Amino acid sequence: MEKSVNGSRFVFYQAKVNEEYLLCLHNIISKLGYAKKEKPKLYSRKGSTLVGIDEIRYYIRFRTFTYSSFDWIYDSFYPKGTRKVVPNFIDLYLSPLALAIWMATQDDGTSFKNKGFKFSTNSFTLKEIQYLALILKNKYNLDSSIHKSGLINQYNIYIPKSSFKDLIKIVHPHFHPSMYYKIKNI
Structure with a gap:
């Protein structure tokens, strides 16, 4: 913005x-x-x-x-006015459409062949990422884990293969066909 x-x-x-x-x-x-x-x-x-x-x-x-x-x-x-944060009300707006847009528009978020999906959350604090993972669990029953990105204090949310299938069911109706490559590797 x-x-x-x-x-x-x-x-x-x-x-x-x-x-x-x-x-x-x-x-x-x-x-x-x-x-x-x-x-x-x-x-x-x-x-x-x-x-x-x-x-x-x-x-x-x-x-x-x-x-x-x-x-x-x-x-x-x-x-x-500087660093982007995760607002404490984001759960109200993290709809299936919002998840689909998040997955499609992020540059380095991607699926891994026969594995799962990585949400790039590098710019957020660990506490904010834990909150996002909790929302994914509570709102959509998606399992996830938090992985270090390789850089200091930067983490990503990883959705394992077992929950990736459920994530695809949630977002598929909202995914643009040109972005199917982001969710096909399962």
Whole structure:
């Protein structure tokens, strides 16, 4: 999200390879009146030499309109205006559709062949990740474990194969066909 003196807005972007998904998401949001109807633009940027990516990368992006009525959402996820946090009411909004979007839009969240699914939660604290795992258990009866990501104080939620099948049943009706690769490896 982005915030200005006039309000807050959502920003959606995906690599060009996922353009079909992002265009579908844009279509839904623009039909609801929250974004321009014009097709999102293609952008490019040079990869980060810090992580060994030096080629030009292409992505597609769109933003919603700015509304002061979105400020409460921004303030809930960015209470100090910097690091994103997990709000204590997220369980109310973690619907099957929200789970599907979370799974589809995260860059490094992925399924593992004949194993399970990893939710990338690296930017959250361990306590916040434990809260998310508890929501997945209480709301959807999904087993999970928390794994270190390899970096200091960064963790991911891992859904084992036994619960991944149940997760797929929950999100499949909301998954865009172009993102099925995220849930097919079981």
